[in-house]
Amino acid sequence: PKPIISIVGRPNVGKSTLYNRLTRSRDAIVDDRPGVTRDRMVGVGRVGALPYWVVDTGGIESDDEEIHSLMREQVDFALHDSDAVIFIVDGRDGATPVDFDIAKLLRQSPKISVYLAVNKAEGLDRAMIAADFYQLGLDQPTIISGKNGDGVVRLMNRVLEET
Numbered sequence: 776p777k778p779i780i781s782i783v784g785r786p787n788v789g790k791s792t793l794y795n796r797l798t799r800s801r802d803a804i805v806d807d808r809p810g811v812t813r814d815r816m817v818g819v820g821r822v823g824a825l826p827y828w829v830v831d832t833g834g835i836e837s838d839d840e841e842i843h844s845l846m847r848e849q850v851d852f853a854l855h856d857s858d859a860v861i862f863i864v865d866g867r868d869g870a871t872p873v874d875f876d877i878a879k880l881l882r883q884s885p886k887i888s889v890y891l892a893v894n895k896a897e898g899l900d901r902a903m904i905a906a907d908f909y910q911l912g913l914d915q916p917t918i919i920s921g922k923n924g925d926g927v928v929r930l931m932n933r934v935l936e937e938t
């Protein structure tokens with residue numbers, strides 16, 4: 776059976792962009808407007824010859840009041856129905872309060888591997904990023920750009936090596 780890899784993260788960090796790159800599709804709507812509800816997307820990605828399921832959990836984009844309960848729902852789905860989770864954050868914003876909340880939820884399930892991906896990292900200082908996101912108390916981050924593809928193969932090799 777193909778491993779199931781879920782992508783979680785707050786709105787606008789680049790989940791759908793990464794999903795589309797991994798599945799070589801344009802199935803997931805990429806949009807920088809908040810508050811647009813989208814369906815959960817499932818597609819097939821590949822590393823070498825090895826296929827995996829990839830899930831864009833981000834149908835759950837909402838305004839500030841709803842974000843916490845919806846994030847919890849997103850994270851619960853990922854933790855119960857996946858073999859590994861990619862937690863994606865925005866390197867330009869740094870670690871935000873919602874990122875800390877998601878990290879806390881993810882840390883409560885030690886059975887599932889969580890891979891931290893710092894996105895939108897084009898031109899950013901790697902040492903600064905590592906220092907900032909280290910505070911989330913997770914794995915060593917993999918620095919990526921979903922937009923131009925930098926680091927994405929490295930991220931997926933890392934995820935699938937251990938899954």
Ligand code: GDP
Nearest residue numbers: 787788789790791792805806807895920921922
């Ligand atoms: P989602 O809400 O987490 O699914 O985020 P989207 O994939 O819809 O992306 C939100 C916005 O960020 C869009 O305008 C994307 O084009 C942009 N974006 C996504 N990945 C990157 C990246 O690696 N670099 C930059 N500069 N922008 C990105």
Ligand code: MG
Nearest residue numbers: 790791804833
């Ligand atoms: Mg999305």
